[in-house]
Amino acid sequence: MLNLHQISLRRGRKLLMENVSFQVHAGQRMGLIGANGSGKTSLFSMLLGELEADDGELGIDPKDEIAHVAQESPNSTRSALDYVMDGDSELRKTQAAIAAIEASAEDNGEDLHLLFERMETMDGFTAEARAARLLHGLGFANDANHKPVREFSGGWRMRLNLARALMCRSDILLLDEPTNHLDLPAILWLERWLKRYEGILLVISHDRDFLDQVCTRIAHIEHETIRVFSGNYSQFEALRAEQLALQHSMYSRQQREIKHIQSYVDRFRYKASKARQAQSRLKMLERMKKIAPAHVDSPFRFHFSNPKRQPQHLLGLMDVAVGYADSDDGPVLSGINLSLSAGDRVGLLGVNGVGKSTLVKALATGSTLLSGERVLNKDTKTGYFAQHQLDALQPERSPIDHLRTVAPDDREQDLRNYLGRFGFSGERIFEPVAPFSGGEKARLALALMIRQEPNLLLLDEPTNHLDLEMRQALSIALIEYSGALIVISHDRHLLRSVCDELLIVHDGIVERFDRSLDEYPAWLKEQQVSEEQADGIAKDGESPVKPASRKQIRQLEARRRQRLKPLYDKVRNIEKQLEDFRADLDTMEERLASESIYTDPARKSELTQLVQDQATLRSEMETLEWSWMEASEALEQAT
Numbered sequence: 209m210l211n212l213h214q215i216s217l218r219r220g221r222k223l224l225m226e227n228v229s230f231q232v233h234a235g236q237r238m239g240l241i242g243a244n245g246s247g248k249t250s251l252f253s254m255l256l257g258e259l260e261a262d263d264g265e266l267g268i269d270p271k272d273e274i275a276h277v278a279q280e281s282p283n284s285t286r287s288a289l290d291y292v293m294d295g296d297s298e299l300r301k302t303q304a305a306i307a308a309i310e311a312s313a314e315d316n317g318e319d320l321h322l323l324f325e326r327m328e329t330m331d332g333f334t335a336e337a338r339a340a341r342l343l344h345g346l347g348f349a350n351d352a353n354h355k356p357v358r359e360f361s362g363g364w365r366m367r368l369n370l371a372r373a374l375m376c377r378s379d380i381l382l383l384d385e386p387t388n389h390l391d392l393p394a395i396l397w398l399e400r401w402l403k404r405y406e407g408i409l410l411v412i413s414h415d416r417d418f419l420d421q422v423c424t425r426i427a428h429i430e431h432e433t434i435r436v437f438s439g440n441y442s443q444f445e446a447l448r449a450e451q452l453a454l455q456h457s458m459y460s461r462q463q464r465e466i467k468h469i470q471s472y473v474d475r476f477r478y479k480a481s482k483a484r485q486a487q488s489r490l491k492m493l494e495r496m497k498k499i500a501p502a503h504v505d506s507p508f509r510f511h512f513s514n515p516k517r518q519p520q521h522l523l524g525l526m527d528v529a530v531g532y533a534d535s536d537d538g539p540v541l542s543g544i545n546l547s548l549s550a551g552d553r554v555g556l557l558g559v560n561g562v563g564k565s566t567l568v569k570a571l572a573t574g575s576t577l578l579s580g581e582r583v584l585n586k587d588t589k590t591g592y593f594a595q596h597q598l599d600a601l602q603p604e605r606s607p608i609d610h611l612r613t614v615a616p617d618d619r620e621q622d623l624r625n626y627l628g629r630f631g632f633s634g635e636r637i638f639e640p641v642a643p644f645s646g647g648e649k650a651r652l653a654l655a656l657m658i659r660q661e662p663n664l665l666l667l668d669e670p671t672n673h674l675d676l677e678m679r680q681a682l683s684i685a686l687i688e689y690s691g692a693l694i695v696i697s698h699d700r701h702l703l704r705s706v707c708d709e710l711l712i713v714h715d716g717i718v719e720r721f722d723r724s725l726d727e728y729p730a731w732l733k734e735q736q737v738s739e740e741q742a743d744g745i746a747k748d749g750e751s752p753v754k755p756a757s758r759k760q761i762r763q764l765e766a767r768r769r770q771r772l773k774p775l776y777d778k779v780r781n782i783e784k785q786l787e788d789f790r791a792d793l794d795t796m797e798e799r800l801a802s803e804s805i806y807t808d809p810a811r812k813s814e815l816t817q818l819v820q821d822q823a824t825l826r827s828e829m830e831t832l833e834w835s836w837m838e839a840s841e842a843l844e845q846a847t
Contacts, residue, residue, distance in 0.1 A: 209233050210255075210380060210408050211267030217247060217254060218262050224250055227264070228434045230427065234379070237402065237409040239419045239441060242429030244647050244675050248412045251429075252276065252382050255410075268380070275378035277386065278369045284357040288348065291357050291368055292339040295375035299332050330377065342371040345397040346390070347560065363389040374401065383411040387418055388672065391560040392698045396729050414676045416441050417700040424794050438798050439791070468688070508681035510629040510655070512689040515663035517587040522664045522692055523548045523571060528580030530563065530570045539578050540566045544718050546711075548664065552692040555703040557721055557728060558713035564696045565595060565668050567718065571694065572666045591662030593670050598649040603642035607632050607652050610641070614659050630655045631678070646673035654682070665693035671702055700725060730776050775843040782836040789829045796822050 210232040217224045224247030232238055240248050253259040254266065256276060268274075275295070284291055294300060306323050309316045327333055343353055346367045352360075357368060366389040373381065387395050399421045402409060413419055419426070419441035426437045426444040437444040524547040529539035540563040548554075548571075556564045569576045572592040594600075601610065611623050618626075627637050630651045641649060650673040657665075665686075671679050679699065686693065686706040697703055703710075703725055710721040714735070723731060796818055805811045805818070 209267070209269070210410075211265075213265045213267065215254075215264035215266060216262045217250060217259070219247075219250055219259075223432055225429065225434060226432045229264075230434060230436045232408050232410070232425075234407055236425055237405070237411070237423050238425045238427055238436075239423035240410055240412045240427050240429070241419070241441070241444075241676060243677065244645065246429040248429060249384060252384060252410070252412070255380070255382060272379035273376065274380045274382065275373045275376035276382040277366075277373045277384065279384075281362050281365045282357050282368060286357055287354045288343060288357060288360070288368055289336065289339055289353040292342060292371045292375050293335055295372035296330075296335060296377060298377070299327075299330060299335050302326050302330070302332060335375075339371070339375055342374055345394070345401065346371055347394045367394070370398075378407055380408045380410070381405060383409070383413075385412055385414070387413060387415050387698065390698065392557065392700070392728070393559050393732050395698055396732070414671070414674060414679060415699060415701075416445075416676065416679075424791075438795060508629065508631055508651075508678050510658065510681065511685050512658055512691070513661045515589065515661055515691050517589070518550050518663050518691065519585045519587045520550050521547065522550065522552075522585055522588045523590075524583040525570065526581040526583065528570065528582065529578045530566050530576045531578050532566075532576060533578065539716070540576075541713065541716055541718060544580070546571075546718065548692050548694070550663075550692055551690075552694075553706055553708045554694045555707035555710045555725075556694060556696045556713060557710055557725075562713045563716075564713050567713065568592075568666050568668050568694065568696060569594075588664055589660070589662045590664050590666060591657045591660060592666045593653065593657055593668060595668045595672070597653045597657075598646065598673075601641050601649055601653065604640050606638045606640060607655075608637045610652060610656055611659065614656055626659065627655065647675060647678070650674055651678060658685075663691040665689070665691060665695070667693065667695040667697070669696055669698070671697055671699045730780065733776075734772070772843070775839065778839045779836065779843055782832055782839055786829065786832055786836065789825060789832065793822070793825055793829070796825070 212231075213229050215228045216226045217228075240251065242248055250259060254261055255268070256274060282291065286294070302323055306320065306327070309320050309323070331338070340350075340353055344350070348364075348367070357365065360368065370383075370386055370389075373383070386398060390398065395415070395418060399418060402411075402422045409422070411419075411422065421440075423440050424438075426439070426441055428435050428437065428444065428448070437447055525544050528544040528546075529542040530544065531537070531539040531541070544567070556567070558564050566576045570582065572590055572594075574582045607627055608620075608623055611618075611627060615623065615626075624633075624637060627633070631648075632652070632655075641652060644652070650670075654670065670682065674682065679702065683702055683705045686695075686702075689706075693706065695703065695707065710725065711718055712721040712731075721728075721731075799805065800815075800818055800822070805815050
């Protein structure tokens, strides 16, 4: 158990939290949220013993193993596999002791026997296989396992740090923005892994879908205190919305925001040229009515100005191949035919490294175009937010200096007001951007792009470094945006909110993704099964045959997906029911953990009913789990 009692914590003169008390038990997964600078990372530092509380008591069992992700980029000559296995310190100590005895001339058979028993107890003999599974789940190719750590890029080294933390057989696991360096498939794998984690999980994240999938409790840092809510992020958001809606001035402000979007829908929903955009906003309106109150006190308020010109046909690629001229590997993607028209809202899916950014660069500047034709309308004004857009900022210049370069005719007060919507105020707007945080630089880069009034947005991971409030403000601004957009993002909430169409980039091609975003994990699983079957055929040493064309492969995969879809659907439906049941069971156990339910005679009937409901629910879950096993076995046999 982790117990904080009347904890107060400062960094320098700044009070981060005061008189904070809460408990976390094994099996609970808590999301830690709050504005940047509110003390989330400092709280982790305190738990790791790097900071001392100014007041109060921190209760952690000295025997508990705490794992966390190192923030320093490793530069080791050890192989990726060995580096990850080093995360299990007890395993390494036991292996070293065994090696020492085996190298010794003395007869220490009894000690060796005890060490082998310890290895058996800790599953030490399967450690290498477990480490390999972690690497595979986080997106590493099999042939990368024995590659030296120093040969990986910075993002992949941070994945190695994450795998090393997961390798540790910890009692408490602390994860600070674990999805920052992951693509969507790796995030989906991590969610599944964390759901099986048996210890105490504390996670800081700005990815609302990740928090929804993983967390059973939310700890919200605000006004120097922490309030703990049962349930996932969406449930927290609903509760917070109810609380804030009681504050009439804030509620009125939210209603005006909804009315603004509704007016757009009412104006354009019956115009053929605007029908799809209006439908997209209508789709989000219902969700906004539920979640917007939880964000009405956000400091971020901005919108995209209506483009001065909005041509029907903005940009097109005809029979295009994209890649890099100085590479010997040939095109990254080929056979691309893509046309962007006014109002198009497209999301790009695909694992890291398949060419999504390369495609967006071809659209933005044509710099990665190897062959084919890029057709750009003379009235198209592109707003391009690249993955490394932050590097384009000039460190010695201030936010207002940067803004003057794109809006030279604006008055200083107008520039101040504009920057204020992105959270820059006071003397901050005159300070050099060099020491700014990643989130502040990302906000400034977005502000500069938006001020240029583009009619086509090309966004490559725009939410990296942004906190939950800024992500919400960006989502709303993009919902209201009247131009066209293409977005690459691992933030599923953003993709679901702003995109009407999805394209999938894989195997050197770009094609329409005909399923919903929620079906993407199933599609990835099908691709993995297909690859494993292809590898199996190659290993079996069958006689060589003429390779199938891409078209034939896609047709075969489509027929196979159609055949397996009912089985996949059945497994997914059972898993969804089990998730709902587990959430209900967690709620019951929270209520049963209350001391008053046992001591208050007036709550005797409530206690009786709760115990009966708990027993019924557990029985139903057991039946469902058997059904899941049968359905999974049927699916495995079919594949």
